[in-house]
Amino acid sequence: MKVLNVFFSVTGNTKKIALQIEKTIRAQGHEVDTIEVNKNTDKDDLDFLDYDFVFVxxxxxxxxxxxxxxxxxKNLQKKYVKSGDIKSYAPRRVNKKAVTYCTFAGPHTGINEATAVPEFLGQILDHLGxxxxxxxxxxxxxxxxxxFYTQFNTKGRMGDITGRPNEDDLRRVDSMVSGILNV
Ligand SMILES: Cc1cc2nc3c(=O)[nH]c(=O)nc-3n(C[C@H](O)[C@H](O)[C@H](O)COP(=O)(O)O)c2cc1C
Structure with a gap:
């Protein structure tokens, strides 16, 4: 299986998760391209349709x-509308699967303040089928x-999140990626 692993990480937390995802995909015997998005990344630098499984x-x-x-x-949406790959009704494509995820601190409303992120990331893939x-x-x-920010590592709805994502989180990622690749 050919897998795309795309991420953007301002302070390094999501990068830790993405690098573990890459490691596990390889260990499971699949081909993986990892793309770290930055402000210069262009819509033509990636094509979801080249891949069987996408992590974002x-x-x-x-x-x-x-x-x-x-x-x-937004630029990718425009690209795929123009190319005709985003179609009315968004018909499903066979054997094209994806997982979206985020890293978050949730100091005020917990997971509620993070739920829009994987939803937003997933819509381009859902639109493509x-x-x-x-x-x-x-x-x-x-x-x-x-x-002002670091106080929230201990005073928030998620409890003490100091050091997260930590080794336990990465073991969890390893286990979940191993499982989901069999879907
Ligand atoms: C300016 C700023 C705004 C943030 N806003 C939120 C937020 O609204 N909700 C939340 O759960 N976490 C928020 N966070 C915490 C980050 O989402 C969290 O630390 C995340 O793991 C950072 O990932 P990254 O290092 O890969 O960019 C914020 C962090 C910063 C620095």
Whole structure:
């Protein structure tokens, strides 16, 4: 199986998850292309339709993906509408599957402030006819020198998220990726 592993990570938390995803996909004997999105990433740098399985993740920034990722997704939508690959009714494509995920801190409303992110990321794939099999959420601490932010690593709805994602989270990722590739 050919797998695409796309992520955007401002402070490194999502990158930890994405690198574990890549490692597990390889260990399971599949081919994987990992693309770390940055502000210069262009819509022509990736084509979901070249792949059987797609993983996409970002951090949560005021309830949404980072602006760079939103811009890229809008440009990809335009590209696939123009090419005719996004069709009315979004007919399903055989053996095209995806998982979307985010890392989040959830200090105020917990997982509620993160749910829009995997939903948003998945819509481009759903529009193309992929089955978005599931959405994953991983705690990610605030990496900052500003105590306004770091106070939320211990004072928030998710409890103490210091050091997350940690080794236990990465073991969980390994186990979940191994499972989901068999869907
Ligand atoms: C400016 C800023 C805004 C954030 N906004 C939210 C938010 O609205 N909800 C949330 O759950 N986490 C929020 N976070 C926490 C990040 O989503 C979390 O640390 C994530 O793991 C960062 O991922 P990244 O390092 O891969 O970009 C915010 C972090 C920063 C620095």
């Amino acid at each position: 993740g970002t951090g949560v920034y005021i309830w949404l993906p980072p602006q760079e990722m939103i811009n890229l997704w 992929f089955e978005v099999v599931t959405e994953w959420f991983f705690e990610g601490q605030f990496n900052s020198n500003d105590s």
